[in-house]
Amino acid sequence: MSHRTKYWMLCALAFGASALAGVIIGKTVPAGGASGNAALLFPLLLGVCGLVMAAGWLWWRNTDDLQQQGQLISWYWGGTFGALAMLVYLAVFFGRHSDLSLGATYLFFAQVGGFFIVWLVWRLRGRGQSE
Amino acid sequence: MKNCLRELRKAQGLNQAELADRLEISRQTIIAIEADKYDPSLPMAYRMAAFFDVPVETLFLNPWKATGTGV
Numbered sequence: 366m367s368h369r370t371k372y373w374m375l376c377a378l379a380f381g382a383s384a385l386a387g388v389i390i391g392k393t394v395p396a397g398g399a400s401g402n403a404a405l406l407f408p409l410l411l412g413v414c415g416l417v418m419a420a421g422w423l424w425w426r427n428t429d430d431l432q433q434q435g436q437l438i439s440w441y442w443g444g445t446f447g448a449l450a451m452l453v454y455l456a457v458f459f460g461r462h463s464d465l466s467l468g469a470t471y472l473f474f475a476q477v478g479g480f481f482i483v484w485l486v487w488r489l490r491g492r493g494q495s496e
Numbered sequence: 497m498k499n500c501l502r503e504l505r506k507a508q509g510l511n512q513a514e515l516a517d518r519l520e521i522s523r524q525t526i527i528a529i530e531a532d533k534y535d536p537s538l539p540m541a542y543r544m545a546a547f548f549d550v551p552v553e554t555l556f557l558n559p560w561k562a563t564g565t566g567v
Contacts, residue, residue: 368520369513429521430537431528 368427375424382420386413448473498557502530504548519547 390410393400400406425433452473455466505515505526512530516523521540528534535556536544545552553561 368517369523372522429525430540431525431534432522 372424372427375420375427379417379421379424382417386417389413448476497535497559498532499529499555500557501526501544501555504550504555505530508548519543 390413393406393410395401425436428436448469452466452469455463455469459465505512508515510518512526513523516526519526525534525536529536541552541556545555548555
């Protein structure tokens with residue numbers, strides 16, 4: 366199997382896993398209000414998210430320097446600016462304490478938290494002996 | 497960074513897609529490097545040099561060495 370074929374197959378697997386996770390979440394979580402058995406459902410769906418990340422990781426391992434750089438730059442600058450712009454939009458048009466604004470804020474905090482965890486791991490893994 | 501990837505690739509009779517497949521990288525990366533738009537990582541540079549069986553500095557010209565300043 367050529368590298369190109371393998372790359373696109375893993376890419377399809379990553380997107381397929383994301384789509385499947387979307388369907389599972391959509392089928393198990395009620396449209397309005399909290400889930401009846403949230404304590405059970407939350408870790409279960411976190412596991413599903415973990416499988417999505419694992420599929421993404423398989424694809425990521427098959428990408429080269431340039432492709433990874435493209436993803437990192439786009440997610441960091443594009444993703445951060447997009448999230449901030451939406452956060453400001455929701456606050457301005459729906460109020461700072463509206464459900465929409467609060468939900469978006471939680472998502473943004475989670476993103477910042479995830480960033481610091483991964484950054485810390487990256488920093489610790491890159492440590493060498495100082496002389 | 498100036499390089500002679502295109503010349504070495506053509507000397508082997510490979511097109512960009514074939515070289516990309518042999519090196520297990522994307523064709524877009526080969527195109528970007530040949531156009532001097534992207535500098536590969538050290539491992540990738542060594543991998544390319546090993547493929548063509550040349551020293552890295554034959555493939556990627558060292559701009560600091562050429563000026564002799566080292567900075």
